Amino acid sequence: MFSPYNSVESTFLWCRLHMLQAQLLDNGKWVLVEGDALEMQQLKLSFTKKINSWFIIKNKNPNAQVEEKFMNNFGLMPVGLWIELIRVCEKFNYNIQFIGDFENKIKNSAVSYDTFAEYISGLFKNSTMSPRDYQMEGVFKMIEYKKCCVEVSTSGGKTLMAYMLFRFMKDFLHFNHILFITPKTNLTTQSADKFLQYDSTNQLITDWTYSEVHAKAKKKELYDENIVFGNYQSLCRKPDAFFEKFDAVIIDECHHATSPSIRKIVSKCVNAEYKIGMTGTFPEEGSYDNFVLSSYVGPVVFRLPSYELIENKKSATPVYINSFFIKYLDQESLYDLYRMRSVSKADDPTLGNRILAREREVARDSALRLSFICNMIAKTTKNTLVIFSDVENGYGKKIYDRLRETTDKTCFYIDGNTNTNVRDEMKQSMEDDLTGNTIIVASMGCFSEGIDICNMWNIFLVETTKSDTILAQILGRGMRKFEGKDRTIMIDFVDDYRYGGGYYEENYLYRHGCERMEIYKKRGFPCSRFDIDLREKSLF
Numbered sequence: 001m002f003s004p005y006n007s008v009e010s011t012f013l014w015c016r017l018h019m020l021q022a023q024l025l026d027n028g029k030w031v032l033v034e035g036d037a038l039e040m041q042q043l044k045l046s047f048t049k050k051i052n053s054w055f056i057i058k059n060k061n062p063n064a065q066v067e068e069k070f071m072n073n074f075g076l077m078p079v080g081l082w083i084e085l086i087r088v089c090e091k092f093n094y095n096i097q098f099i100g101d102f103e104n105k106i107k108n109s110a111v112s113y114d115t116f117a118e119y120i121s122g123l124f125k126n127s128t129m130s131p132r133d134y135q136m137e138g139v140f141k142m143i144e145y146k147k148c149c150v151e152v153s154t155s156g157g158k159t160l161m162a163y164m165l166f167r168f169m170k171d172f173l174h175f176n177h178i179l180f181i182t183p184k185t186n187l188t189t190q191s192a193d194k195f196l197q198y199d200s201t202n203q204l205i206t207d208w209t210y211s212e213v214h215a216k217a218k219k220k221e222l223y224d225e226n227i228v229f230g231n232y233q234s235l236c237r238k239p240d241a242f243f244e245k246f247d248a249v250i251i252d253e254c255h256h257a258t259s260p261s262i263r264k265i266v267s268k269c270v271n272a273e274y275k276i277g278m279t280g281t282f283p284e285e286g287s288y289d290n291f292v293l294s295s296y297v298g299p300v301v302f303r304l305p306s307y308e309l310i311e312n313k314k315s316a317t318p319v320y321i322n323s324f325f326i327k328y329l330d331q332e333s334l335y336d337l338y339r340m341r342s343v344s345k346a347d348d349p350t351l352g353n354r355i356l357a358r359e360r361e362v363a364r365d366s367a368l369r370l371s372f373i374c375n376m377i378a379k380t381t382k383n384t385l386v387i388f389s390d391v392e393n394g395y396g397k398k399i400y401d402r403l404r405e406t407t408d409k410t411c412f413y414i415d416g417n418t419n420t421n422v423r424d425e426m427k428q429s430m431e432d433d434l435t436g437n438t439i440i441v442a443s444m445g446c447f448s449e450g451i452d453i454c455n456m457w458n459i460f461l462v463e464t465t466k467s468d469t470i471l472a473q474i475l476g477r478g479m480r481k482f483e484g485k486d487r488t489i490m491i492d493f494v495d496d497y498r499y500g501g502g503y504y505e506e507n508y509l510y511r512h513g514c515e516r517m518e519i520y521k522k523r524g525f526p527c528s529r530f531d532i533d534l535r536e537k538s539l540f
């Protein structure tokens with residue numbers, strides 16, 4: 001069977017007297033699938049996905065449309081879902097024939113791996129660095145499959161891979177205009193700086209031009225550079241004509257491409273021969289977000305998960321998670337929260353969110369919890385990152401203020417309102433601190449993604465989340481290699497408000513903590529659980 005993960009080429013053809021047929025239409029955006037009535041009915045069901053939070057929407061409005069069909073009644077589906085088509089056919093034992101030279105139309109068969117490797121060898125011939133084998137393989141897959149995604153764990157060198165891809169597109173494929181999309185301003189400027197740095201490291205004269213598009217960049221009438229680096233917030237305001245000249249689009253952290261803004265940008269790049277996504281956290285196979293992302297960019301054709309990067313490639317620092325399930329509430333408070341859970345009404349879809357909000361409020365207001373967390377942070381002997389989520393209610397600021405009062409360590413606070421240049425200075429201060437006495441207290445939105453600090457040894461997650469994507473990004477902060485660093489320790493605090501018995505015994509924050517442990521284990525990170533009762537132990 002054809003698979004982009006196979007190193008040996010294979011064919012699209014299976015033999016049976018009757019089989020499904022799929023062909024790529026002339027515009028290259030759609031695949032037409034034809035088969036008998038029962039097969040087509042099953043395919044349409046398999047290509048219908050419920051949107052995120054559909055149950056909440058349905059409870060609020062029973063007549064709301066909560067499904068999206070990725071295959072219409074005529075058998076048309078986005079070309080980026082061709083791998084999903086193969087998976088569904090495997091699942092139901094359908095044979096399928098891709099006709100009309102389908103394979104050659106979705107691939108660039110004119111470039112061999114040997115040709116690509118020879119180019120990269122010349123690119124790095126005078127360099128003090130060289131790309132790893134997996135980076136070479138991943139970049140070649142992006143060149144081979146013109147509309148696709150690669151999933152490479154944090155610390156896998158995605159920026160270097162993007163640089164290699166850009167140089168090959170410019171020098172070998174002779175692309176004149178390439179768009180590089182990022183989710184944030186700091187990643188926009190960081191990517192541009194890295195590309196220039198790689199040229200310098202390779203002892204190359206930078207023979208390409210670039211510009212940046214973000215809120216602080218200088219506005220221009222004409223963007224005719226070889227590569228434009230821009231965040232999607234600013235790019236989505238550009239007129240359609242701006243996007244027509246691009247030969248290729250590269251989307252950094254492409255899991256954000258499920259947002260309407262990025263989908264709009266990608267759709268406007270009507271002349272782009274290549275549409276490439278790069279991320280460390282591709283949405284789960286078969287999920288709604290996976291289908292959306294594949295529809296607009298393309299399927300995953302190369303994967304390098306965290307455990308392989310750490311264990312097999314030895315290219316990242318191992319991260320060990322200690323989940324601290326902490327009890328600190330008195331019986332009366334526990335009963336009050338239990339009562340809220342146990343009287344929940346099925347016809348009130350907002351009650352669950354209100355209970356969760358109340359539990360988070362209780363956690364923020366606990367002096368015992370705050371003291372325990374801050375004492376643990378203060379006792380660290382290496383540079384430490386503290387991640388919080390609640391900017392509005394000031395929990396991160398509360399931790400920062402307590403640490404400044406109780407420790408002599410250098411403490412910084414960062415949230416979305418912190419100036420980008422100030423953030424960079426704080427990050428550099430930690431990177432340069434070889435004494436291990438720097439603490440950065442940062443919001444998830446600012447420091448969960450795309451932040452490079454190698455000299456960081458501890459991570460404290462002090463507020464809840466159950467997002468697989470966010471957790472993978474946070475873990476990635478600890479995977480950066482640094483001289484002498486053999487591991488990163490992550491402390492995850494879980495609020496244990498269990499009370500009574502039965503279905504309502506477990507509180508929401510407790511369940512979130514259990515879900516996070518499952519995510520850690522699924523991603524191959526060692527995780528240990530510690531149950532601590534702050535009411536009984538003398539811990540301070």
